[in-house]
Amino acid sequence: MNKLAIITAFLGGVRNRYMVYQEDRTLEEKFLMASKVEGIDGLELCYPADFDDPKKLKELLEKYNFGISAINFRSRRTGKWWRGSFTSLSAIERQEFVDEVRQVMDVAIELGSHRITTCPLNDGTDSHFEMDYIRAYDYAAETFSKACAHNRQVRICIEYKESDPRTRCLFGNAGETASFCQLVGASNLGVTLDIGHALYTGERPAQSAALLAKANRLFYVHLNDNDGRWDWDMLPGSYHIWEFIEMFYYLGQLGYDDDWYAFDVFPKEIDTVDTFKAAVTLTRKLKDLTDRIDRKKMEKLLEERNPAKTIPYLHSLL
């Protein structure tokens, strides 16, 4: 099975516009919390939050023997890049984005990671006629192209999401993002498939995985769940059991089976450690269920395309 990581941001302060559920924690406290979750192999680190003291960070990684699934580059910052970073109208801001991504690529190599993921949440729009889309795509292509050229050994992954905090983010779904990556044409530019983002934008996650892999853009996977209406970052499989199993099945087919899954799960009123323990348990169970599928039999069923046979077969595995 793929190794399991937690995104460090979810080990610290958790809040939304109404409530504060968990208070901020130091990097050391975050590592300590993650170490209490059995089955966690590493962390997705967040830049800049986790990089105030690189020496300390290295020490902690060694102390806890944690791997790095990826470095999450924040392209939205409070008080900075207000109207987008890589689509900003300001050439200075776009260059800042390129420079910072390049720095983080160097840091990633130093720490032994070859993956940077970024969720471009603030590059998008609230209202009609707020952004010149044509120019925005040009700027995005130019900045990502420059960043990618810095080091082809480091993969840059765009984590698409339909909305929040913008009513429409620039990269809202798998198709748009794959198409953009192909437009840029850099071999090290690809996609982070966050299953929750795929679900609430109306996708079948397994289908999205297949499309992205076909385009050589399936670089990384985030796990969580929701009710299909919003990005609630809930426990994997709490809503979409079969969507998970189908995605895990296809990830196996597509060769994404010796890599990382990172948990993007929101600990609200439940204790943070308990939340991630449950996430690990549920993920393993979903993977176990997936492994019960006889691939030969499934191939035959997929040829028959008869849900009256396939669905009872799947339920027989429970």
Add this chain to the structure above:
Amino acid sequence: MQRRSEMRSWKFSINSAFLGRRRNRFTEFQPDRTLEEKFKLASQIKGLDGIELKYPADLMDVPVAKRLLKETGLVCSAVNVDIKDAAYFRHGALSAQSPEARNRAISMLREGMDIAPELGAGLVTTCPLADGYDYPFQIDYTTAWSRLIESVKTVVSYRRDVKLALEFQPHEPTANVMLSNVGKVLHLCAEVSAPNLGTNLDIGHSFAAQESPAESAALLMSKGRLFYIHTNDNTADGGDWDMISGSVHFWHWLELLCTLDRLGYEGWFGGEVEQKHLGPVEAYGANIRMVRRMIKLLDNMGPDRIADLMKKDGNIAEIYSYLSQFLVPGE
């Protein structure tokens, strides 16, 4: 005969929470502000008549609020009681299993009911967002609803001279809020059966709940339960984006205003508009301007003329041909 447009008492108010710190899960857009600073900003908003004050945050010192109301000439449109603080209401407020949490929510609402008349308002609003759930099997719906009904009964029986307007919202901060749509609010009102219980219809929440707000308003008014309105808009993708009224749902907004006019709504147009990088003065000023312009447009169209056209079944083509003339004259 006096024109109906001249008889309307529609006034505009802003929720004080939208004059202070604005942030979401990802970004902080506006800083925290003192009540003085909030009033100062409110007084700069063109066309604003009133302010909906948040309790407890903005009403820790009631005499200060009174003084600021007097100084700015703004009217207190309602006291908005906040019963969602995670420190107390982590597992629910009015519907919580814990009697302490329930009693705290009830007491806070009653305190709000005592403060409102002191500020010249006859109305308390609240959006019971802590009463919700994320997962299947998380709460027992039957007992949770019984507790919700009992708590609301206890609140409104405290004093009948102050009204309580419950604001529904489909979700957030949980995937499901119990009071999620107009039907559930009407059910609650019927169960409680108190004359001073009604609804604060937030237009954006109604869109997020996949409703036509005009229909929701009509239903509420038919039962005498429409006490207050929050003006805003969104993309109806489920997100409560608090956008400028009419910026997305232009026709729906006109339909709403037409319905309110015909049914004789006499309450406030309160409001919540997320300003993000705009300040509250600019964002909320634009919201008021948009609503006023839509009212003017509606008056030009003539609500009675529209009502006449709607009497004929299958008349959609003629109705839109009529309405669109007012946007672009001619064929």
